[in-house]
Amino acid sequence: MLDDRSPIYRQIAERIKADVMSGVLKGDEKVMSTNQYAAYYRINPATAAKAFQQLVDEGVLYKKRGIGMFVSPDAQEKLRAKRRETFFTEVVDPMVAEAKAAGIPLRDIIRRIEELEDS
């Protein structure tokens, strides 16, 4: 999140998205129920349901009436594409700004990246 520390339901949504992106949760796999999330996070089930609704709106999850929530088959690729779009503005740009503030030359950063790539 760029603007603020987010409310609990957004944190839950982010965690589910991270699991989908990394492949821990696979396409068409069933996710835990709102009640299970509520008990685990010690929150009202209505708050957990908000996280799920947000993910349905974003196309990450889909609902099967009376059965539960499932991961959309194309969710992983969608999330990865979105991440590629925001990666430079959200990760690289702040890193470069911080390096400048700390007086780290850009070539040191590039060398580090190349080392990580080789190892």
Place this chain on the structure above:
Amino acid sequence: MRIEVEDLVLRYGDVTALDGITLTLEEGKIYGLLGRNGSGKTSLLSVLAAFRKPTAGRVRIDGQPVFENGRVTSRISLIRDVGETVNIGTGEEALSYAEALRPNWDGEYARSLAELFKIDLKKSVKNMSKGQRSAMGIIVGLASRAPLTMFDEAYLGLDAPARQVFYDQVLADYLAHPRTIIMSTHLIDEVSGLFEEVVIIHKGRVLAHEEKDELLAKGTSVTGPAAAVDAFTAGMTVLGSRSLGPTKSVTVYGELDDARRRKAAESGLELGPVDLQDLFIHLTAEDGAAR
């Protein structure tokens, strides 16, 4: 159970405890009832439980009046901090008494709760510690499975681990047996996660009644250079402010749309959430409750 309260007034002598409460609570949710000392929380719960007769106004629970209406009151349970519901002989006897009174009583659950709270049921309730008596009240309150279950600061005397057991059991039993639950508390931070809706009463009136997540979304802290903070918050409802040298932090109340959020970022301001307890403190501050 669904609760409808209309223009409710309650006076004790010349003291007005409730000064025109109008409130509708839908069935099957967990409500947080918040208010400062003397705001009227206990008075309101006492009227809902038919412990007190309203001076004026209307109270309907599932469409029925409550006062002197046994058919409705057997389905309503109010557990107060004083624990008077259980001050009957031994722990065992207190449970038998509740069993006779409560149509949905779950004796097995009551016994498992007694184990969780480490209560010796052979002991006389009168001789139990304050915390143990509170736990007895909570056991009776939960195991009664009343369609309207109310806890009025029922945690008094419980230590932190026992309070956590209380909150976890409220949530677990609510998930298994959904019903209307009202919890009045001063320990807002500990329990606010459980609430679906929040009712704040102040000086005998309803100050706010909202879905908790909506209410939380209205509170924002704006932090940055004093001049920029002042410019950004001009015209907004300011609940409070603090300064540290050139830095100022202001709590505002009201929705901030994306355009405003972007503007804050461009002005070098940091936006942060306000938790329910802080929001409550600001909203009920004596020198300018902001609504």
